Amino acid sequence: MDPITATPSGALASPAVARNTGPILEVLKAHMPGRGRVLEIAAGSGEHAVAFAGALPGLDWTPSDPSAEARTSIAAWAAAANLPNLRPPLVLDVLDPATWPDGPLQAVVCINMIHISPWTATEGLMALAGSRLAIGGLLVLYGPYREAEVPLAASNAAFDASLKFRDPAWGLRDRDAVTAAAKAEGLSLTRRVAMPAENLMLLFRRR
Structure with a gap:
C-alpha cells in the first residue's frame, strides 16, 4: 500500500508499479496471446496499462476502474503515451x-x-x-x-x-x-x- 502522489501531468504514480512492472511483463510476454482483446480490472493509476499495451502491441488493451480518480489518471497516462492499441478506461x-x-x-x-x-x-x-x-x-x-x-x-x-x-x-x-x-x-x-x-x-x- 505505497503512497500515491500526483505527477506534474495530473496522472498518478505508484512506487509499487515501478518495482513490479518488469517482472509481471516477463510473465505476460510468455503466456499472453499474440492478438486479441484484453480487459484489465482495477487498473489503478494506469501505469501498468501503458507499459503492457506498449510492450504487447498485438493486444487491444482496455483498462477499467470503478474510481473516477483512477480513470482520470489512466486517461492522462494514455494521452501521454498515445498508443493505438490502448483504449479509454471503462467504468467497471x-x-x-x-x-x-x-x-x-x-x-x-x-x-x-x-x-x-x-x-x-x-x-x-x-x-x-x-x-x-x-x-x-x-x-x-x-x-x-x-x-x-x-x-x-x-x-x-x-x-x-x-x-x-x-x-x-x-x-x-x-x-x-x-x-x-x-x-x-x-x-x-x-x-x-x-x-x-x-x-x-x-x-x-x-x-
Missing part, C-alpha cells in the same frame, strides 16, 4: 454485471485487487472472467496470497494485519479458496509463478 464494477463489457475476451488481467477488496469482489471477478473469456482465454492474477504448503513470510503477515486494520473485509486470500472460486466459474489454474517481494502470479484458463 466487478459486482455489477451491467458494467461488464461484452465478450469474447482473450485475456483478463487483475493486479493487486483481490487483497484490497471484500471477498465478494473476487467472486465477481471470477464470474466476469468465466462469462466473458473465450474458451481457452486467460485470467491473470498478481499479488500476495496465503498458501497452505508455504510458510507465510513475515512481510506478508504484517501486510495482512495492516490491511485488516484498515478494513476487516480486506486481507490476503488463501490461494486454494481463490482457485475454488475460479473453478466454480469454469476456470482452471494452469500455472503458479513465484514473483519478487513474496508475490505470485496465478494463471487460469477458461474451460
